[in-house]
Amino acid sequence: MTYPDKKxxxxxxxxxxxxxxxxxxxxxLEKQFVRLKKSKAFQKEFHFYxxxxxxxxxxxxxxxxxxxxxxxLKVYLKREDLLHTGAHKINNTLGQILVAKAMGKQRIIAxxxxxxxxxxxxxxxxxFGLPCRVYMGTEDIERQALNVFRMKLLGAEVFPVDSGxxxxxxxxxxxxxxxxxxVRETFYxxxxxxxxxxxxxxxxxFQSVIGREARRQFLxxxxxxxxYLLACVGGGSNALGLFHAFLKDKNVKMIGVEAAGEGMxxxxxxxxxxxxxxxxxxGSKSGLLQTKDGQVxxxxxxAAGLDYPGVGPExxxxxxxxxxxxxTVTDQEALNGLKLLSRAEGIIPALETSHxxxxxxxxxxxxxxxxxxxxxxxxxxxxxVGSLKNLNG
Amino acid sequence: xxxxxxxxxxxxxxxxKAFIAFITAGYPNLHVTEQLVLSFEKAGVDIVELGVxxxxxxxxxxxxxxxxxxxxxxxxTLEKIFQMVKRIRTRSQIPIALMTYYNPVFxxxxxxxxxxxxxxxxxxxxxxxxxxxxxxxxxxxxRKKSIATVFFLSPTTTPSRMKKIVDxxxxxxxxxxxTGITGTSQTILAxxxxxxxxxxxxxxxxxxxxxxxxxxxRQVKAVARLADGVIVGSAIxxxxxxxxxxxxxxxxxxxFVAQLAKAx
Numbered sequence: 197m198t199y200p201d202k203k204x205x206x207x208x209x210x211x212x213x214x215x216x217x218x219x220x221x222x223x224x225l226e227k228q229f230v231r232l233k234k235s236k237a238f239q240k241e242f243h244f245y246x247x248x249x250x251x252x253x254x255x256x257x258x259x260x261x262x263x264x265x266x267x268x269l270k271v272y273l274k275r276e277d278l279l280h281t282g283a284h285k286i287n288n289t290l291g292q293i294l295v296a297k298a299m300g301k302q303r304i305i306a307x308x309x310x311x312x313x314x315x316x317x318x319x320x321x322x323x324f325g326l327p328c329r330v331y332m333g334t335e336d337i338e339r340q341a342l343n344v345f346r347m348k349l350l351g352a353e354v355f356p357v358d359s360g361x362x363x364x365x366x367x368x369x370x371x372x373x374x375x376x377x378x379v380r381e382t383f384y385x386x387x388x389x390x391x392x393x394x395x396x397x398x399x400x401x402f403q404s405v406i407g408r409e410a411r412r413q414f415l416x417x418x419x420x421x422x423x424y425l426l427a428c429v430g431g432g433s434n435a436l437g438l439f440h441a442f443l444k445d446k447n448v449k450m451i452g453v454e455a456a457g458e459g460m461x462x463x464x465x466x467x468x469x470x471x472x473x474x475x476x477x478x479g480s481k482s483g484l485l486q487t488k489d490g491q492v493x494x495x496x497x498x499a500a501g502l503d504y505p506g507v508g509p510e511x512x513x514x515x516x517x518x519x520x521x522x523x524t525v526t527d528q529e530a531l532n533g534l535k536l537l538s539r540a541e542g543i544i545p546a547l548e549t550s551h552x553x554x555x556x557x558x559x560x561x562x563x564x565x566x567x568x569x570x571x572x573x574x575x576x577x578x579x580x581v582g583s584l585k586n587l588n589g
Numbered sequence: 590x591x592x593x594x595x596x597x598x599x600x601x602x603x604x605x606k607a608f609i610a611f612i613t614a615g616y617p618n619l620h621v622t623e624q625l626v627l628s629f630e631k632a633g634v635d636i637v638e639l640g641v642x643x644x645x646x647x648x649x650x651x652x653x654x655x656x657x658x659x660x661x662x663x664x665x666t667l668e669k670i671f672q673m674v675k676r677i678r679t680r681s682q683i684p685i686a687l688m689t690y691y692n693p694v695f696x697x698x699x700x701x702x703x704x705x706x707x708x709x710x711x712x713x714x715x716x717x718x719x720x721x722x723x724x725x726x727x728x729x730x731x732r733k734k735s736i737a738t739v740f741f742l743s744p745t746t747t748p749s750r751m752k753k754i755v756d757x758x759x760x761x762x763x764x765x766x767x768t769g770i771t772g773t774s775q776t777i778l779a780x781x782x783x784x785x786x787x788x789x790x791x792x793x794x795x796x797x798x799x800x801x802x803x804x805x806x807r808q809v810k811a812v813a814r815l816a817d818g819v820i821v822g823s824a825i826x827x828x829x830x831x832x833x834x835x836x837x838x839x840x841x842x843x844x845f846v847a848q849l850a851k852a853x
Contacts, residue, residue, distance in 0.1 A: 203722065213691055213718045215648045216741035217768055220750060359654065360644065372647045377769035379745060476692045476718070477645060489666045490696030491644040 204393020209509035212392040214479045217376050226394040245290045250280045256413035262540040266560040270568040274410045283575030284434045285316035291402030293320040296383035304328040306385045307371040309364030310501030311343025313387030318352035328352040331371040333363040336500045339583050361494040364504045368478050388431025389508030392479030396508050403437030410570050411441045425450045427572035428551040430502035432511045434574035453551045455497035456524035466495035468507035469515050469522040482509040498527035499547035525551040546575035592684035592712045593737050593760040596635050597796045607818030608850040611638040613656035615665030617833050619673050628843040630683045633850030641689035648717040650772030652823040671709045678710035686713035703730040713737030713760045721757035744768045761796040772823030775802045782815050806852040813853040
């Protein structure tokens with residue numbers, strides 16, 4: 197069986213938990229996406245922009261010095277950080293903008309945490325000459341000032357959101373309110389494998405180019421499949437993008453790395469799956485940080501892109517059936533991961549990605565003998581340099 | 590037959606329309622909420638919608654967002670609201686529907702939620718982020734306890750969805766008069782409301798009530814002509830906000846609500 201099912205469920209997860217005003221539009225979007233997915237012309241156009249504009253395929257780079265340092269692991273990096281705009285997010289925004297265009301939508305909105313999705317949406321909107329508004333929490337606006345500036349340069353309006361935790365969760369609330377109000381002419385470009393059906397599925401389809409390339413490239417280099425896949429998980433789009441092409445390769449182990457923030461025991465973290473609770477937020481049922489009364493808890497992570505109390509429903513499903521394993525890495529460990537890759541390979545990863553890099557050290561201690569691993573290097577760290585500078589005094 | 594069905598039956602006999610008042614439970618505190626509900630009966634309110642505060646009220650505008658946030662600051666929970674309804678039931682039989690986002694219900698457990706709701710005297714539930722497609726189990730449990738499940742129709746609802754929504758609704762059907770969130774100020778689009786309400790009525794004899802963006806007596810009057818009932822929320826919350834901390838809060842808000850109720 198392939199997932200999601202017809203109602204947009206991944207087992208007990210996923211679905212469409214939205215106000216009625218959006219339901220007809222979601223049905224229409226699903227219908228259009230099913231059609232476009234099969235359309236040769238659409239696929240050709242999408243892959244044209246991925247190749248000629250975004251810079252695909254990205255390299256699968258053998259990190260030799262890092263591997264030597266880790267001893268037991270042969271590490272390949274899937275270089276999504278080399279894409280235009282500096283992260284994997286552009287794969288999805290190009291896809292969704294083309295869907296928006298096919299549906300005749302006149303206006304683009306998006307939410308953003310780290311600003312990577314906001315920049316990628318503003319970029320795609322500029323490319324197709326569509327007006328774009330990006331909702332962003334005021335706390336994130338402060339810690340990702342560089343990306344705010346980039347979005348403005350690209351002609352997007354950055355709309356500050358001052359409610360709740362002032363981060364990604366609240367930006368998404370506000371984007372949904374805009375969408376409910378302007379649904380007829382507005383296309384909402386969701387940045388992760390989250391939200392109501394068909395978004396988790398559609399975003400996964402656009403991002404799965406990562407895994408298809410990586411699988412082919414790894415086979416060409418190593419004449420076999422890797423032992424492990426490793427990626428950070430906030431909403432989880434880069435992870436699903438890498439994992440999906442390997443789903444049927446039962447011997448390939450998949451590991452998603454969630455943000456443990458200041459530590460799982462402090463309660464100040466963003467690990468929705470590791471927290472073990474299920475809930476409904478922003479249109480789908482999945483892992484969710486919440487209080488004993490069912491109020492959504494504020495997430496904490498040094499990485500704005502992981503600072504979200506929920507997670508994509510497909511990840512919750514893979515966790516439940518045991519197809520993927522989910523682990524956590526703290527802020528401090530992530531910072532160490534960032535330094536490790538910067539010095540070992542001359543690549544400064546984004547703070548989000550640094551969670552996956554950091555986990556390599558734990559994995560290296562666990563494996564018996566030798567093992568190979570593909571890490572999704574989902575984004576580059578330029579955007580974080582400012583806040584890192586403050587951190588180091 | 591629960592209190593909501595009885596209320597509509599009585600209104601129909603008298604050829605009257607329903608006035609439904611929404612307030613956020615626990616805003617500014619539960620004591621005030623309790624007093625308001627009790628005063629609403631005398632003010633001519635036919636059904637009370639009690640909003641359960643939620644951290645992420647994505648169907649609500651600024652007014653109800655702020656009320657929710659303030660209620661949550663003093664830790665209003667579903668259980669505290671159930672206990673308040675129980676207290677109200679010793680003094681009033683006014684029909685009460687809980688308007689809640691789905692997560693607090695899901696987190697408590699649908700079965701437990703319905704059992705508690707029934708035992709304290711709640712008559713209906715309205716869940717703005719739960720379309721009929723995801724509501725099968727909740728509807729079934731509600732049916733067993735004869736608690737109404739109210740679903741929404743909107744200006745964007747297609748004919749094929751309308752049937753599903755009308756069938757799933759009990760008590761009444763909630764027509765959202767604006768493409769948007771609660772508290773949106775607007776000119777009432779009589780033609781559009783009339784079109785969707787008429788379409789719904791072709792499918793059902795269930796009452797259709799109109800809410801979202803209805804804020805004064807003039808609008809209440811206009812909308813009442815087109816439907817079986819009118820729902821006002823944000824405007825009442827604004828009246829509470831204006832009178833917050835004043836001794837005669839209950840009196841003033843109740844007077845405002847009475848004016849609206851009279852307009853139907």
